[in-house]
Amino acid sequence: MSDLQSITDALIAGDDNALTQKVQDALDAGTNASTILSEALIAGMDIVGGRMETGEMFIPEVLMSAMAMGEAVAILKPLLAEGEATSAGKVVIGTVKGDLHDIGKNLVVMMLESSGFDVTDLGVDVNIDTFLTTIREKNPDIIGLSALLTTTMPMMRETIAQINASGLGDGVKIMVGGAPVDQAFAREIGADIYASDAGSASKLAKEMMHA
Amino acid sequence: MALASRIKVVGDAELSRIHEATVEILEKTGIEFKSEEALALFKANGAEVSGHRVKIPRALLEKSIESAPSSITLWGRDEAKKITIGQGQPRTHVEPSNGCVFTHDMDRGRRASTMADLINFFKLAHQSPVCTIGGAIPVEPNDVPPEERALRVFFETLKHTDKPLKRNVQPAHEIEEMFKMYEVAMGTGYLADHPSIYASVNPLSPLAFDTEPIETIMTYARHNQPVTILSCALAGISAPMSLLGAAVMQNAEILGGLVLSQMTQPGAGLIYAPASAVPNMMNAQYVTGSPETHLINIVNLQLAEELYHLPTRTMGGLNDAKVPDAQSGYETMQNLMQCMLGGAHIINECLGVLDSIMTNSFEKFIMDEEMISRVLRFMQGIDGIHTDLSTELIDTIGPQGSFLTHPSTMKNCRTAWRPTVSDWNSQEMWEKKGSEDVLTRANRIVKERLAACPESTLDPDLEKELSAFVESRL
Numbered sequence: 124m125s126d127l128q129s130i131t132d133a134l135i136a137g138d139d140n141a142l143t144q145k146v147q148d149a150l151d152a153g154t155n156a157s158t159i160l161s162e163a164l165i166a167g168m169d170i171v172g173g174r175m176e177t178g179e180m181f182i183p184e185v186l187m188s189a190m191a192m193g194e195a196v197a198i199l200k201p202l203l204a205e206g207e208a209t210s211a212g213k214v215v216i217g218t219v220k221g222d223l224h225d226i227g228k229n230l231v232v233m234m235l236e237s238s239g240f241d242v243t244d245l246g247v248d249v250n251i252d253t254f255l256t257t258i259r260e261k262n263p264d265i266i267g268l269s270a271l272l273t274t275t276m277p278m279m280r281e282t283i284a285q286i287n288a289s290g291l292g293d294g295v296k297i298m299v300g301g302a303p304v305d306q307a308f309a310r311e312i313g314a315d316i317y318a319s320d321a322g323s324a325s326k327l328a329k330e331m332m333h334a
Numbered sequence: 335m336a337l338a339s340r341i342k343v344v345g346d347a348e349l350s351r352i353h354e355a356t357v358e359i360l361e362k363t364g365i366e367f368k369s370e371e372a373l374a375l376f377k378a379n380g381a382e383v384s385g386h387r388v389k390i391p392r393a394l395l396e397k398s399i400e401s402a403p404s405s406i407t408l409w410g411r412d413e414a415k416k417i418t419i420g421q422g423q424p425r426t427h428v429e430p431s432n433g434c435v436f437t438h439d440m441d442r443g444r445r446a447s448t449m450a451d452l453i454n455f456f457k458l459a460h461q462s463p464v465c466t467i468g469g470a471i472p473v474e475p476n477d478v479p480p481e482e483r484a485l486r487v488f489f490e491t492l493k494h495t496d497k498p499l500k501r502n503v504q505p506a507h508e509i510e511e512m513f514k515m516y517e518v519a520m521g522t523g524y525l526a527d528h529p530s531i532y533a534s535v536n537p538l539s540p541l542a543f544d545t546e547p548i549e550t551i552m553t554y555a556r557h558n559q560p561v562t563i564l565s566c567a568l569a570g571i572s573a574p575m576s577l578l579g580a581a582v583m584q585n586a587e588i589l590g591g592l593v594l595s596q597m598t599q600p601g602a603g604l605i606y607a608p609a610s611a612v613p614n615m616m617n618a619q620y621v622t623g624s625p626e627t628h629l630i631n632i633v634n635l636q637l638a639e640e641l642y643h644l645p646t647r648t649m650g651g652l653n654d655a656k657v658p659d660a661q662s663g664y665e666t667m668q669n670l671m672q673c674m675l676g677g678a679h680i681i682n683e684c685l686g687v688l689d690s691i692m693t694n695s696f697e698k699f700i701m702d703e704e705m706i707s708r709v710l711r712f713m714q715g716i717d718g719i720h721t722d723l724s725t726e727l728i729d730t731i732g733p734q735g736s737f738l739t740h741p742s743t744m745k746n747c748r749t750a751w752r753p754t755v756s757d758w759n760s761q762e763m764w765e766k767k768g769s770e771d772v773l774t775r776a777n778r779i780v781k782e783r784l785a786a787c788p789e790s791t792l793d794p795d796l797e798k799e800l801s802a803f804v805e806s807r808l
Binding site: 137181182183184186187190224226229230233305306319320 | 544734736738739741743744747760761762763
């Protein structure tokens with residue numbers, strides 16, 4: 124178990140070199156890839172998420188852990204069963220039409236991916252048709268919509284309305300976030316989840332999958 | 335790199351005009367000293383003495399300015415806490431508040447202060463990372479008989495801090511007793527080569543020194559302990575309405591005290607403390623929050639630092655609010671910015687004080703610590719990692735990239751200043767944590783700090799010895 128603990132420690136420290144080395148060492152020593160993923164890495168990201176929430180870890184530190192997680196998972200992926208590394212759920216995410224801001228949305232993507240979600244990131248200025256086509260193609264569990272500008276908030280409402288009108292919204296949860304958005308607005312436009320920051324986005328997404 | 339400039343109110347030419355006007359006041363008008371001993375000393379040094387009035391000649395003034403040191407080392411009982419005051423000091427020194435009659439807190443409101451309140455203020459100051467000096471009398475212990483206060487307060491001072499000390503005006507015999515008590519703790523003869531305690535001495539504006547302040551100046555000088563001459567003249571009441579007129583007059587007063595200290599003991603530490611104010615002329619009462627006040631005092635800081643090369647001190651965190659409300663915050667911050675950026679070496683009346691020095695608040699103490707820490711950080715200017723122009727990094731990240739995920743950001747993200755009592759949470763997180771205002775958080779921090787503070791900084795045997803010393807003299 125001690126090699127798993129040292130993997131978790133390297134992940135929390137955001138030390139990608141040490142982490143990939145330790146993951147490789149564990150594999151060489153015969154530890155099962157699936158065990159490394161669930162007991163050392165995903166367990167470690169849970170600790171990171173908790174520390175972010177309490178303020179013990181700062182966002183740049185969390186992101187370094189998330190990036191190191193990505194590198195470790197890349198080593199494990201060929202050894203895992205199909206879809207095991209992204210078994211938490213499927214997400215399609217983008218910044219709505221008219222809005223070019225993506226820093227916050229990218230953080231959400233990183234946090235979701237490091238929590239084991241399979242994320243399709245459509246980028247910025249995403250028109251409604253692109254959302255609809257991708258949803259049809261990917262069949263996601265969660266759709267994430269981001270906006271930074273107050274002027275693009277109506278586009279968020281419009282995007283949700285079109286998703287619902289197309290019938291693609293059935294059984295899919297819609298998550299919204301971004302500086303001008305709050306819980307009341309999210310409820311008003313028919314979103315299922317409002318996340319105020321990247322940490323709560325991945326936490327709420329996980330809760331939603333287990334609900 | 336410290337800031338490239340500090341606040342200056344007047345230019346060099348104006349500064350020498352103000353100095354010359356001061357020399358004229360000292361030579362022609364003179365200052366009154368209510369002490370035969372001081373008058374004899376002035377006479378012996380060539381000043382013209384008539385009754386209590388002393389006219390100080392330029393030569394004596396210049397010789398005295400010359401002999402006063404440009405920096406002072408002040409020792410704490412914990413020698414690691416010793417500080418340099420004046421030239422070469424790394425940051426503004428901070429002294430606890432002094433002289434408040436009332437104590438205020440969220441739980442009990444405003445009431446006459448007691449020894450228990452005073453001890454709690456001592457404990458907060460001892461633990462405070464921004465406060466580099468201990469002592470003073472943050473609130474008057476109204477429950478201790480006046481004749482016992484001096485020794486009992488000094489005992490509690492020694493018990494609750496090992497930082498360098500600030501004290502007040504006292505008659506000579508009380509000062510001698512206090513120094514003896516200090517040497518019970520530090521060894522006989524310690525003070526002669528370890529300046530450890532300075533006293534703040536006020537002139538009786540305009541242009542006079544009373545007996546006890548004179549005894550304080552002379553007794554401290556003889557024991558190689560510094561004094562700080564703090565003039566608190568009120569423009570339009572005890573000084574001219576003219577801001578420069580007030581600056582000239584308080585300069586004359588402080589320099590008058592300086593001459594006395596240097597005649598008593600050449601080279602004795604002297605901290606120049608301009609702290610005059612523009613009062614409320616509607617009712618002719620002292621107020622502290624006027625934006626005009628430090629136009630006077632910064633002129634004097636300039637004189638002391640640019641012409642006289644003396645350590646300086648001023649009352650830096652005053653306000654006229656009755657409770658720790660928004661007014662207390664903005665007036666305090668205005669005064670801190672002006673005084674600290676004006677280059678004062680020590681600021682006092684800046685930890686907890688309210689209501690023009692009538693009231694001391696526990697919660698405001700915590701808020702003031704953060705305000706001072708904000709200005710201290712600003713004054714550090716651009717240093718360390720911040721001097722890197724980062725062209726390579728900017729090129730690496732490029733348009734639309736993110737610095738947030740670069741290792742250099744992670745490495746340094748904890749070096750940035752952070753608040754100790756202000757709230758930086760999102761609205762949601764703030765609500766989740768109980769929607770506390772700053773006062774409520776400060777109240778909680780006060781309680782945590784007091785609970786964590788040791789009951790004594792003294793070795794038990796020494797504490798017994800000091801206690802016996804006090805009892806034997808009461």
